[in-house]
Amino acid sequence: MLSWLRRETTADLPRDPKEDEPVAGQSDAIRGVSQNKPLLTVRGVERAFDVGGSKLRVLKGIDLELYPNQLIMLRGRSGSGKTTLMNLMGGLDTPTAGEIVFQDRPFHKWGDDKRTEVRRKDIGFIFQAYALMPLLSAYENVELSLRMAKVPRGEWKSRVTSCLELVGLGKRMHHRPFELSGGEQQRVAIAKAIAHRPSLLLADEPTAELDSQMAAQVMQVFKEIVATQNVTICMTTHDPTILEVADHVYEMVDGVFVS
Numbered sequence: 353m354l355s356w357l358r359r360e361t362t363a364d365l366p367r368d369p370k371e372d373e374p375v376a377g378q379s380d381a382i383r384g385v386s387q388n389k390p391l392l393t394v395r396g397v398e399r400a401f402d403v404g405g406s407k408l409r410v411l412k413g414i415d416l417e418l419y420p421n422q423l424i425m426l427r428g429r430s431g432s433g434k435t436t437l438m439n440l441m442g443g444l445d446t447p448t449a450g451e452i453v454f455q456d457r458p459f460h461k462w463g464d465d466k467r468t469e470v471r472r473k474d475i476g477f478i479f480q481a482y483a484l485m486p487l488l489s490a491y492e493n494v495e496l497s498l499r500m501a502k503v504p505r506g507e508w509k510s511r512v513t514s515c516l517e518l519v520g521l522g523k524r525m526h527h528r529p530f531e532l533s534g535g536e537q538q539r540v541a542i543a544k545a546i547a548h549r550p551s552l553l554l555a556d557e558p559t560a561e562l563d564s565q566m567a568a569q570v571m572q573v574f575k576e577i578v579a580t581q582n583v584t585i586c587m588t589t590h591d592p593t594i595l596e597v598a599d600h601v602y603e604m605v606d607g608v609f610v611s
């Protein structure tokens with residue numbers, strides 16, 4: 353387990369000159385982004401599922417805070433509850449008990465429509481399988497996510513280009529997924545997930561399908577994004593070799609964090 357390495361300030365970090373541009377008319381103040389207060393708070397969260405007439409208690413009292421510009425990892429055995437927690441943090445699901453507050457917005461009290469609206473604008477997702485459209489080029493895949501987030505069309509070209517350059521694919525923009533390696537496809541998925549400038553990026557086992565060299569490239573991209581894009585990344589992993597780049601590692605055992 354690594355020590356807590358929360359960054360007190362990000363003011364000195366290199367920045368994308370465009371990072372202060374509002375997304376679809378939103379300012380950071382409206383998005384609730386402040387360096388000193390949590391971006392996301394999880395308090396006393398429990399999640400149980402009805403299985404065959406009985407309750408399966410998967411999360412048994414989780415507390416966690418994510419601050420702006422952090423790289424946070426959740427580790428734990430298969431079945432310990434990591435994905436269940438990520439789904440709650442991303443507003444894809446609601447807890448059985450406890451609170452989830454994202455930028456002052458109480459996900460635990462909100463219905464799906466309101467959570468979906470927040471998700472589209474302020475949260476990005478990356479999955480183990482890259483979830484790219486197979487017939488679209490890298491460029492078109494990233495552009496699609498801007499269209500879905502209702503980002504004005506005039507911003508698409510520069511944003512798509514800068515995101516693909518950020519992940520090291522400036523020379524592969526017009527390749528389709530099958531013309532790219534696994535690591536490159538995952539980097540397209542990252543570009544796609546950050547294109548609409550989310551403040552939180554949730555990545556479920558993003559390196560699981562990659563060899564160690566490609567996994568290291570993806571982690572390098574994550575570090576770069578956290579340093580330059582005003583985003584917090586929370587990812588799950590089984591891979592002990594990549595834990596050292598995290599600002600903090602939470603270890604989950606059977607639905608609770610152990611330190």
Ligand SMILES: Nc1ncnc2c1ncn2[C@@H]1O[C@H](COP(=O)(O)OP(=O)(O)OP(=O)(O)O)[C@@H](O)[C@H]1O
Nearest residue numbers: 401403408410428429430431432433434435436437
């Ligand atoms: N919708 C559901 N209905 C019933 N049980 C579920 C549901 N979702 C998850 N579970 C159960 O909750 C437990 C935790 O699952 P979860 O996917 O959160 O684990 P995980 O730590 O992410 O595992 P992995 O590392 O294998 O992805 C598992 O036993 C799973 O079967």
